[in-house]
Amino acid sequence: MAKGHKDKVAVITGAANGLGQAFAKRLAEDGVHVACVDIADASATAKMVEAAGRKAVAVKCDVGSEESVKTMAVEVGKTFDRVDIVINTAGIFPQTNLDTLDFATWRKIISTNLDGTFLVSMAFIPGMKKRGWGRIVSMSSSTLGSVVTGFVPYVASKAGIVGFTRAMATELGPHGITVNAIQPGLTKTPGAMGRPPRTGFKTMDEEFDAVAQMQAIKRAEVPDDLVGAASFLTSDDSAFITGQTINVDGGRVRS
Ligand SMILES: NC(=O)c1ccc[n+]([C@@H]2O[C@H](COP(=O)([O-])OP(=O)(O)OC[C@H]3O[C@@H](n4cnc5c(N)ncnc54)[C@H](O)[C@@H]3O)[C@@H](O)[C@H]2O)c1
Secondary structure: OOOOOOOOEEEEEOOOOHHHHHHHHHHHHHOOEEEEEEOOOOHHHHHHHHHOOOOEEEEEOOOOOHHHHHHHHHHHHHHOOOOOEEEEOOOOOOOOOOOOOOHHHHHHHHHHHHHHHHHHHHHHHHHHHHHOOEEEEEEOOHHHHOOOOOOHHHHHHHHHHHHHHHHHHHHHHHHOEEEEEEEEOOEOOHHHHHOOOOOOOOOHHHHHHHHHHHOOOOOOEOOHHHHHHHHHHOOHHHOOOOOOEEEEOOOOOOO
8 A cells, every 4th residue: 555545535526548547547556536537437546446335427428528527526425525636537639630720629639738737736735734634646648758740739738738737736835735647658448559659650559569669668668657657656755856847658758
């Protein structure tokens, strides 16, 4: 069990699938109760949390909508009297061709990935401040440090998360709240496996193999490779680490 985790309460967005689900399962094993938030049904993840002996609730929410996030916070409040940890995992990563990229697509990606991170964090910061303890961890992406085509709005949204993390850490440090980000590499989740391969690759398996060869550790990344970093950054052990972005990508990007 990670230090300081027992009976803490986490809101994890994007919890129906992939990384969010893996984080929920790991934090539950660490002793954390979890509100599993997603635009899709996250009740299977809530069951995993309960199977680990922790309390859970699944709440539907579009993180890019202020109204929806407000409603979600009220729903979470019906099960939990506080939220100590927020993990912003909800995100979309459609490939966008620059020649056909329109403003609506740009807005949709920025809204889900960056506005969502802002709105969900803001909903729970007042309570964290009151208790003098909080952890906010958000997903950036190794694409920020890589040469990839077709991801202009996505990479911009993930750079925004790094800026959000740094500036929020400064605001919240005096209140016992740390704010950090994780940069996953290309990871085998339903979202990544389900998208069309990038230009130059015939299949996602081919893309995963090529990316693995660019890493120091030459195998495809899986969600379990990221849960240790999420556990550490939401525990007492990381209390003096804030404003940081940690690459968890098999040693592909160095910064
Ligand atoms: N898998 C990768 O290769 C990879 C690499 C770098 C960063 N990331 C980031 O990690 C995060 C999780 O990615 P994943 O691979 O687990 O993706 P995924 O598609 O498997 O899961 C993402 C989840 O977010 C939810 N979601 C999407 N839009 C939402 C919205 N508006 N409101 C609430 N929930 C919403 C989806 O329903 C889904 O359950 C994303 O932010 C992604 O950008 C992933």
